[in-house]
Amino acid sequence: MKEPDKFWIQIKHLESGQFYELAIFALSAMSLPHSNACCERIFSKVNRIKTKSRNKLITDTVAATIMTSECIKIKEGCCYNFVLRKEMFDMMTSKNLYPKDLVSTCGIEDSVVDEV
Numbered sequence: 836m837k838e839p840d841k842f843w844i845q846i847k848h849l850e851s852g853q854f855y856e857l858a859i860f861a862l863s864a865m866s867l868p869h870s871n872a873c874c875e876r877i878f879s880k881v882n883r884i885k886t887k888s889r890n891k892l893i894t895d896t897v898a899a900t901i902m903t904s905e906c907i908k909i910k911e912g913c914c915y916n917f918v919l920r921k922e923m924f925d926m927m928t929s930k931n932l933y934p935k936d937l938v939s940t941c942g943i944e945d946s947v948v949d950e951v
Contacts, residue, residue, distance in 0.1 A: 840865055877901065896932065 847858035884900050885892050
């Protein structure tokens with residue numbers, strides 16, 4: 836059997852419905868990762884990004900950094916060839932990186948954020 840997923844999808848859609856629950860179970864079992872290596876790689880990236888000196892990074896920033904890293908890896912294979920466009924650089928301001936509603940909920944003074 837070369838394509839077990841297609842087999843279980845056919846079983847799931849049988850008119851008799853006799854093996855419907857078994858097919859759902861089989862498809863669910865096949866969707867589980869074979870190992871946790873992928874998850875561990877993401878956790879390692881988070882630990883490399885969010886260090887003691889950068890412990891105040893907000894979750895959105897960490898998530899965006901990881902997403903960017905993964906997208907660059909898929910498209911170009913390496914970040915060494917990545918060219919930062921002017922529009923991207925212009926978006927990297929304290930107002931965009933640290934929105935006021937987030938700052939006020941964290942208890943940080945506005946003047947501290949403006950100085951960064």
